[in-house]
Amino acid sequence: MRRSFVSVEGIARRFPGPRGGPAQTVFENVWFGIEEGEFVCLIGHSGCGKTTILNILAGLDRASEGAVVVAGREIDGPSLDRAVIFQSHALLPWLTAEENIAFAVRSRHPDWSRAQVAAECRRWIDLVGLSAAAGKKPAQLSGGMKQRVGIARALSVRPKILLMDEPFSALDALTRGTLQDEVNRIVAETKLTAFMITHDVDEAILLADRILLMTNGPNAKIAEVVVNTLPRPRTRHDVHHLPGYAELRNHILDFLVDRSKRLAETMPSGWDPRSIPEVRPAVPA
Amino acid sequence: MRAARPFASLALSFLLLAIFVGVWQLSSLTPRGGEATVDPEYAALVGAAAATGGQTPFPSPLEVGARILEHLADPFYVRGTNDQGIGVQLAYSLGRVLAGYGIAALVAIPLGFVIGMSPLLYGALNPFIQVLRPISPLAWMPLALYTIKDSAVSSIFVIFICSVWPMLINTAFGVASVRREWLNVARTLECSTLRTAFRVILPAAAPTIMTGMRISIGIAWLVIVAAEMLVGGTGIGYFVWNQWNNLSLADIVTAILVIGLVGMVLDQLLAMATRAVSYQE
Ligand SMILES: Nc1ncnc2c1ncn2[C@@H]1O[C@H](COP(=O)(O)OP(=O)(O)O)[C@@H](O)[C@H]1O
Numbered sequence: 328m329r330r331s332f333v334s335v336e337g338i339a340r341r342f343p344g345p346r347g348g349p350a351q352t353v354f355e356n357v358w359f360g361i362e363e364g365e366f367v368c369l370i371g372h373s374g375c376g377k378t379t380i381l382n383i384l385a386g387l388d389r390a391s392e393g394a395v396v397v398a399g400r401e402i403d404g405p406s407l408d409r410a411v412i413f414q415s416h417a418l419l420p421w422l423t424a425e426e427n428i429a430f431a432v433r434s435r436h437p438d439w440s441r442a443q444v445a446a447e448c449r450r451w452i453d454l455v456g457l458s459a460a461a462g463k464k465p466a467q468l469s470g471g472m473k474q475r476v477g478i479a480r481a482l483s484v485r486p487k488i489l490l491m492d493e494p495f496s497a498l499d500a501l502t503r504g505t506l507q508d509e510v511n512r513i514v515a516e517t518k519l520t521a522f523m524i525t526h527d528v529d530e531a532i533l534l535a536d537r538i539l540l541m542t543n544g545p546n547a548k549i550a551e552v553v554v555n556t557l558p559r560p561r562t563r564h565d566v567h568h569l570p571g572y573a574e575l576r577n578h579i580l581d582f583l584v585d586r587s588k589r590l591a592e593t594m595p596s597g598w599d600p601r602s603i604p605e606v607r608p609a610v611p612a
Numbered sequence: 613m614r615a616a617r618p619f620a621s622l623a624l625s626f627l628l629l630a631i632f633v634g635v636w637q638l639s640s641l642t643p644r645g646g647e648a649t650v651d652p653e654y655a656a657l658v659g660a661a662a663a664t665g666g667q668t669p670f671p672s673p674l675e676v677g678a679r680i681l682e683h684l685a686d687p688f689y690v691r692g693t694n695d696q697g698i699g700v701q702l703a704y705s706l707g708r709v710l711a712g713y714g715i716a717a718l719v720a721i722p723l724g725f726v727i728g729m730s731p732l733l734y735g736a737l738n739p740f741i742q743v744l745r746p747i748s749p750l751a752w753m754p755l756a757l758y759t760i761k762d763s764a765v766s767s768i769f770v771i772f773i774c775s776v777w778p779m780l781i782n783t784a785f786g787v788a789s790v791r792r793e794w795l796n797v798a799r800t801l802e803c804s805t806l807r808t809a810f811r812v813i814l815p816a817a818a819p820t821i822m823t824g825m826r827i828s829i830g831i832a833w834l835v836i837v838a839a840e841m842l843v844g845g846t847g848i849g850y851f852v853w854n855q856w857n858n859l860s861l862a863d864i865v866t867a868i869l870v871i872g873l874v875g876m877v878l879d880q881l882l883a884m885a886t887r888a889v890s891y892q893e
């Protein structure tokens with residue numbers, strides 16, 4: 328079988344049980360792949376193990392079993408090729424917006440001169456529209472601006488893969504929409520491979536090529552892969568007018584409201600974790 | 613708390629000071645009653661005349677003021693080992709404090725860093741720290757004098773031992789409680805251990821470390837006076853003890869004021885440094 332660019336192969340994550348009790352399995356036997364240049368979203372309820380999966384992909388956490396293979400090589404810890412946009416933005420509060428980005432640029436290019444680093448920082452600051460706030464500390468920035476710095480910092484190392492853990496969930500709807508459009512544009516322009524965790528169905532439909540649906544934990548499973556057949560380029564303004572949008576949205580909502588809970592108890596017979604069923608709700612049958 | 617008006621506070625401060633000095637001056641004008649009854653042991657210790665207070669009444673503010681002016685006029689004279697200017701004595705004390713405190717910082721901050729980064733070491737060294745920390749630094753003095761055989765170095769050692777704990781504990785705590793997500797940022801950027809230590813952990817823990825350093829300098833300045841009273845020779849603590857033997861209360865009051873002012877300056881310097889490295893999350 329051909330391997331995907333990012334290939335998640337039978338990973339499990341267990342935490343020691345409380346007071347020496349039996350180990351708690353967050354998930355086990357998880358298999359999925361991400362193709363090069365593809366945008367994949369993972370949707371599931373709180374606590375099912377989404378962040379844990381993303382941290383394993385980032386190399387910040389280790390799987391108890393199984394492996395993650397990127398471009399043919401098993402990952403072994405974090406890498407500059409896999410950038411993370413953290414939910415809580417995770418900016419270093421003693422550095423200005425520009426210095427936060429410079430910290431990342433210098434990590435990628437330790438041999439660059441001060442002027443080269445400054446020029447690169449400028450480029451990313453302008454790209455995410457932060458020119459006026461470059462010299463400010465994170466505490467002086469709004470939530471949206473902080474996340475812009477987080478995006479610029481992640482992209483400034485020119486990663487091959489962009490990992491995002493609910494990057495916009497703490498933002499107001501208006502800011503969230505603007506940033507979604509920007510991430511959509513940048514990822515398309517730079518042909519990045521992207522993996523994003525989200526709670527937001529509309530966000531997933533706007534951004535993702537495929538959407539992984541995860542059942543409730545413990546022992547969470549990826550029950551189904553929804554293929555997003557809506558044509559690109561998509562924008563926030565037109566995506567909900569596209570034919571098939573309603574079917575797609577309803578299918579995912581149905582899963583979140585009802586099936587994620589039912590499927591957590593029993594998966595349908597014939598369900599194989601190694602080849603998860605793909606559905607195309609937006610294509611008329 | 614409502615923001616206080618600085619001018620009003622300052623005016624009130626001066627008023628309180630004026631009242632205090634005024635009451636002090638008035639009470640030193642009233643003639644003293646007959647011979648006070650005195651504990652005979654105390655009389656033997658300080659001499660009968662001093663004990664009754666007959667010869668050296670408590671100085672009035674005017675007398676103390678005159679003494680202060682004399683000291684200020686010539687703070688750095690040296691007229692033999694037992695008669696040196698208050699500035700010279702202060703310099704001795706400050707030198708010892710800075711030496712002991714400096715060595716303590718050089719030991720405590722790197723060690724605290726290592727302890728803070730290693731839960732194993734944290735657990736292993738914590739019992740020792742908890743037992744050693746509450747020991748009064750002066751209790752080490754006999755051991756120090758016995759092993760070091762030099763009173764000046766012994767006082768430096770005592771300063772070292774009293775200022776090392778707050779810096780050690782605060783550094784370890786500050787380093788151990790650096791936010792996980794900041795460390796994760798460094799990891800995803802493939803920062804080396806050294807770069808993570810200096811560019812992420814150190815700035816993140818700096819306010820906590822500086823707070824420890826501020827506590828330490830306060831303790832060191834408290835302890836140096838007592839240590840110098842104990843070992844004698846030089847220093848502001850010895851100066852106080854010596855003036856007590858000379859029954860020169862005006863000199864003692866002057867020294868007390870100077871000790872307070874220097875302590876305040878040291879504390880404010882560290883407070884400024886703390887503000888310089890603090891950040892808002
Ligand atoms: N360090 C840990 N120790 C024990 N349990 C943990 C730890 N981290 C996460 N978990 C558990 O793993 C589950 C999944 O967590 P997480 O991946 O954060 O979920 P999600 O991101 O989907 O909300 C949760 O039930 C949580 O309690």
Ligand SMILES: [Mg+2]
Pocket residue numbers: 377378
């Ligand atoms: Mg999460």
